Amino acid sequence: MPQVPVHGVRHLIAVGSGKGGVGKTTVAVNLALALQLSGNRVGLLDADVYGPNVPRMMGLQEAPQAVGPNEILPLEKHGLKLMSMGFLSPGDRPIIWRGPMLHSVIQQFLRNVVWGELDYLIIDLPPGTGDVSLSLAQTTPITGAIVVTTPSDVSLEDARKAVLMFRQLRVELLGMVENMSYLIAQKSGEHVDVFGCGGGRRTAQEMSVPFLGELPLMPEIREGGDSGRPSALAGKDSSVGRPFYELAERVLERVEEVAGQKRPTIAVED
Ligand SMILES: Nc1ncnc2c1ncn2[C@@H]1O[C@H](COP(=O)(O)OP(=O)(O)OP(=O)(O)O)[C@@H](O)[C@H]1O
Numbered sequence: 001m002p003q004v005p006v007h008g009v010r011h012l013i014a015v016g017s018g019k020g021g022v023g024k025t026t027v028a029v030n031l032a033l034a035l036q037l038s039g040n041r042v043g044l045l046d047a048d049v050y051g052p053n054v055p056r057m058m059g060l061q062e063a064p065q066a067v068g069p070n071e072i073l074p075l076e077k078h079g080l081k082l083m084s085m086g087f088l089s090p091g092d093r094p095i096i097w098r099g100p101m102l103h104s105v106i107q108q109f110l111r112n113v114v115w116g117e118l119d120y121l122i123i124d125l126p127p128g129t130g131d132v133s134l135s136l137a138q139t140t141p142i143t144g145a146i147v148v149t150t151p152s153d154v155s156l157e158d159a160r161k162a163v164l165m166f167r168q169l170r171v172e173l174l175g176m177v178e179n180m181s182y183l184i185a186q187k188s189g190e191h192v193d194v195f196g197c198g199g200g201r202r203t204a205q206e207m208s209v210p211f212l213g214e215l216p217l218m219p220e221i222r223e224g225g226d227s228g229r230p231s232a233l234a235g236k237d238s239s240v241g242r243p244f245y246e247l248a249e250r251v252l253e254r255v256e257e258v259a260g261q262k263r264p265t266i267a268v269e270d
Pocket residue numbers: 017019020021022023024025026027048051053125126127179180215216217218219220221222223225226
């Protein structure tokens with residue numbers, strides 16, 4: 001199957017994990033915002049078709065507009081272009097689809113959404129090592145993937161599987177991020193180790209994957225996600241925003257490295 005670039009999009013960055021609930025969507029949303037607020041053109045594609053959380057985390061619930069028989073416009077919030085199954089099929093009803101249908105939805109998200117010219121399209125993957133990642137990797141050149149883990153052994157075990165999956169799919173690994181690494185004590189500002197910080201760095205080393213850093217466990221990060229005001233909006237000088245801007249810097253360094261090793265994935269039109 002030939003890989004076809006997404007029209008006008010310079011770099012696709014996938015955010016995945018082996019295990020659910022480790023913070024992929026939180027990382028994807030805040031990374032996208034940090035990149036955008038640092039002056040890049042950024043889109044966020046919610047590829048979690050069964051459990052789309054981007055609408056809530058971005059605080060947006062609208063129906064996208066069709067602009068032709070086969071084209072829809074992405075929604076926009078805080079300068080980010082957004083697409084999610086949650087905009088098309090709102091409500092609590094779970095969606096049950098088979099692999100080929102998932103494939104078709106992902107292709108439509110890539111090809112029939114008018115993304116425009118973007119420097120980065122961040123893709124929030126569903127948990128696990130399933131059909132969506134396969135469909136993406138087989139049909140589209142992805143610049144690289146980020147694997148999110150928490151420090152717990154079960155999450156690390158699944159993160160290893162995610163790394164192996166991306167290797168098998170020949171998707172470059174930008175690196176591994178350890179989320180919910182430590183708690184910052186409110187009074188003393190001391191770092192409290194909750195799940196055993198450091199496992200992410202160690203696992204990354206063991207697997208020869210770059211380590212992109214640690215993100216603290218902060219009540220404000222969860223509140224920001226639940227209320228549709230992601231932490232990165234607080235800016236790079238705030239305690240809740242800073243970790244995501246630092247992550248964004250590391251990710252951009254890795255994108256440069258990885259892209260430097262390959263031919264450009266797309267010729268962007270003038
Ligand atoms: N660093 C953090 N500090 C505090 N809460 C966090 C942090 N990261 C994520 N959370 C919270 O943990 C929950 C799970 O996060 P999130 O939805 O981003 O995980 P996920 O990996 O995308 O889950 P799923 O596998 O279901 O898609 C959310 O309520 C989120 O707000």
